[in-house]
Amino acid sequence: MIKVLIYEDNPQLREGLTMLIDGSDGFNVVASYKNCNNIISELKTWKPDVILMDIDMSGVNGLEGLKRIREVDQETKVLMLTVFDDNKNVFEALKNGANGYLLKKTPPAKLLEYIGDVASGGAPMTSSIATQVLKMFSELPHQTNNEYNLSDRERQVLQFLVNGYSYKMIANDMFIAIDTVRSHIKKIYEKLHVNSKSEAVAKAFKDRLL
Amino acid sequence: MIKVLIYEDNPQLREGLTMLIDGSDGFNVVASYKNCNNIISELKTWKPDVILMDIDMSGVNGLEGLKRIREVDQETKVLMLTVFDDNKNVFEALKNGANGYLLKKTPPAKLLEYIGDVASGGAPMTSSIATQVLKMFSELPHQTNNEYNLSDRERQVLQFLVNGYSYKMIANDMFIAIDTVRSHIKKIYEKLHVNSKSEAVAKAFKDRLL
DNA sequence: GTGATTTTCACATATTTATGTGTATTTTTT
DNA sequence: AAAAAATACACATAAATATGTGAAAATCAC
Numbered sequence: 001m002i003k004v005l006i007y008e009d010n011p012q013l014r015e016g017l018t019m020l021i022d023g024s025d026g027f028n029v030v031a032s033y034k035n036c037n038n039i040i041s042e043l044k045t046w047k048p049d050v051i052l053m054d055i056d057m058s059g060v061n062g063l064e065g066l067k068r069i070r071e072v073d074q075e076t077k078v079l080m081l082t083v084f085d086d087n088k089n090v091f092e093a094l095k096n097g098a099n100g101y102l103l104k105k106t107p108p109a110k111l112l113e114y115i116g117d118v119a120s121g122g123a124p125m126t127s128s129i130a131t132q133v134l135k136m137f138s139e140l141p142h143q144t145n146n147e148y149n150l151s152d153r154e155r156q157v158l159q160f161l162v163n164g165y166s167y168k169m170i171a172n173d174m175f176i177a178i179d180t181v182r183s184h185i186k187k188i189y190e191k192l193h194v195n196s197k198s199e200a201v202a203k204a205f206k207d208r209l210l
Numbered sequence: 211m212i213k214v215l216i217y218e219d220n221p222q223l224r225e226g227l228t229m230l231i232d233g234s235d236g237f238n239v240v241a242s243y244k245n246c247n248n249i250i251s252e253l254k255t256w257k258p259d260v261i262l263m264d265i266d267m268s269g270v271n272g273l274e275g276l277k278r279i280r281e282v283d284q285e286t287k288v289l290m291l292t293v294f295d296d297n298k299n300v301f302e303a304l305k306n307g308a309n310g311y312l313l314k315k316t317p318p319a320k321l322l323e324y325i326g327d328v329a330s331g332g333a334p335m336t337s338s339i340a341t342q343v344l345k346m347f348s349e350l351p352h353q354t355n356n357e358y359n360l361s362d363r364e365r366q367v368l369q370f371l372v373n374g375y376s377y378k379m380i381a382n383d384m385f386i387a388i389d390t391v392r393s394h395i396k397k398i399y400e401k402l403h404v405n406s407k408s409e410a411v412a413k414a415f416k417d418r419l420l
Numbered sequence: 421g422t423g424a425t426t427t428t429c430a431c432a433t434a435t436t437t438a439t440g441t442g443t444a445t446t447t448t449t450t
Numbered sequence: 451a452a453a454a455a456a457t458a459c460a461c462a463t464a465a466a467t468a469t470g471t472g473a474a475a476a477t478c479a480c
Contacts, residue, residue: 163412376437
C-alpha cells in the first residue's frame with residue numbers, strides 16, 4: 001500500500017486527485033493540504049511514501065516545500081505537478097531533489113502508474129518534460145557565477161588569463177599599462193583567495209566564473 | 211500514419227514487434243532488418259518517421275547504426291531498444307542523438323504509446339532509464355579523456371598544476387628533481403599544443419583531461 | 421556630495437616559468 | 451631483439467610572474 005500525501009492549491013483538483021488515488025487499489029491518500037505552510041510537521045505525522053506536490057500554490061509553494069523536505073529527509077519521494085512545463089521550475093525542482101515531474105494534464109491512469117514508478121525508485125516524467133531536461137543538460141553550462149564580486153574589468157582580465165594570454169598581451173589588447181594589468185590581477189587573486197595564475201584559471205572553471 | 215522501420219537481431223522478437231506495431235491503428239511497419247549493415251540505403255528507401263533500433267546486434271550494431279544515421283539525417287526519430295539498462299550504452303546513445311531509450315520488457319501498449327511520443331517530438335524513456343540519465347548527468351564530469359595520450363606521470367604532474375602547485379612543490383611531492391618536473395611539463399605542453407601553465411590548466415578543464 | 425570602490429599607472433625585486441640542449445635508465449611496443 | 455616511449459636528471463638563460471608600496475583620477479552607491 002503506497003501512502004500518498006497531496007499538496008494542491010485548487011480545491012476541486014485536490015478533491016479529484018484524492019478520490020482518484022484513494023479509490024485505486026494499492027494507494028492510500030493519508031491527507032491533503034492547500035499549501036506547504038506546515039509541511040515538516042505534516043511529513044512527520046503522516047510519513048507518506050510519495051508526496052504529490054503542486055508547484056504553484058499561495059502561501060509556501062511547492063519548490064519551497066520541496067526544499068524544506070530535503071533539509072530533513074532524503075527518503076520520501078516527491079513528485080512535482082505543474083500546469084506548464086516551464087523550464088526554470090523543472091530545473092529548480094530537479095536540482096532540489098524532486099523525484100519526478102509531471103504535467104497536470106497527465107491522464108489519471110498514467111498518473112497512478114507514475115506514482116507507482118516513483119515509489120519503487122524510478123524517476124517518472126512525461127515525455128515533454130524529459131525532452132526539456134535533456135535539452136537543458138545539453139545546453140547547460142552557461143550561467144555565470146559571481147559570488148566573488150569580481151568587477152567587470154577584473155572579469156575581463158581573468159578571461160584573458162583563462163585564454164592563456166601573458167600580462168604583456170593583455171595590456172596590449174586592453175590598451176592599458178602592464179602595471180595596471182598587474183594590479184588587476186593582484187586584486188583578482190585577493191578576491192579568489194589564490195596566489196597564482198593557474199589557481200585563478202582553475203577556479204574560473206571550477207566555479208564557472210566566466 | 212507513423213512509418214516505422216525496425217532493426218532487431220532476434221527473428222522472433224522482430225516478427226512480434228512487426229505484428230504488434232503494424233497491426234495497430236496509426237502505425238505502419240515499412241520494413242525490418244536483422245542488422246544495420248545497409249542502414250543508410252534502407253533509410254533512403256523507406257523514409258520512416260521512427261526507427262526502432264536494437265542495441266545488441268551482430269554485424270553493424272545499433273549504436274553504430276545510430277551514428278551512421280546522424281551523419282546524414284537529424285530528422286528521423288530513433289528509439290533505442292535494449293535488454294539491459296546498462297549505463298554506458300544509454301549515455302553513448304543519447305550523446306549520439308537517440309530520441310529515446312526503452313527496455314525490451316516495456317509492455318506492448320506502452321511501446322506503442324512511446325513510438326507515438328517520439329514521433330511527435332518527445333523523448334520517451336522508461337522510468338528506470340530516466341533515473342539513470344538523471345544520475346549520470348548529475349555525476350557526470352567524471353570520465354577522463356585521453357586523446358592527447360598523456361602518460362601516467364604526465365597526468366600526475368598536470369593534476370598538480372591544476373591544483374596550483376609550483377614546480378618546486380611538485381618535485382617535492384613526487385620525490386623527483388625539479389628538472390624532471392620541467393621535462394615532464396615540457397612534454398605536456400607539446401602534447402597539448404600549448405606553451406604556458408595556465409593554458410595547460412584551462413585545457414585540462416575544457417577537455418576534461420583529469 | 422562624499423565616502424567607497426574601481427580603474428589606472430609607476431618602480432623595484434625575488435621567484436617562477438619557459439626553452440634549449442644533452443644524457444642515461446627503464447618500460448613498453450612491435 | 452630492436453625501436454620507441456617514458457622517466458629521470460643537469461645546466462643555462464631569457465622571459466614572465468608574484469609581491470610590495472604608493473598614488474591619482476574616475477565611477478558608484480548611499
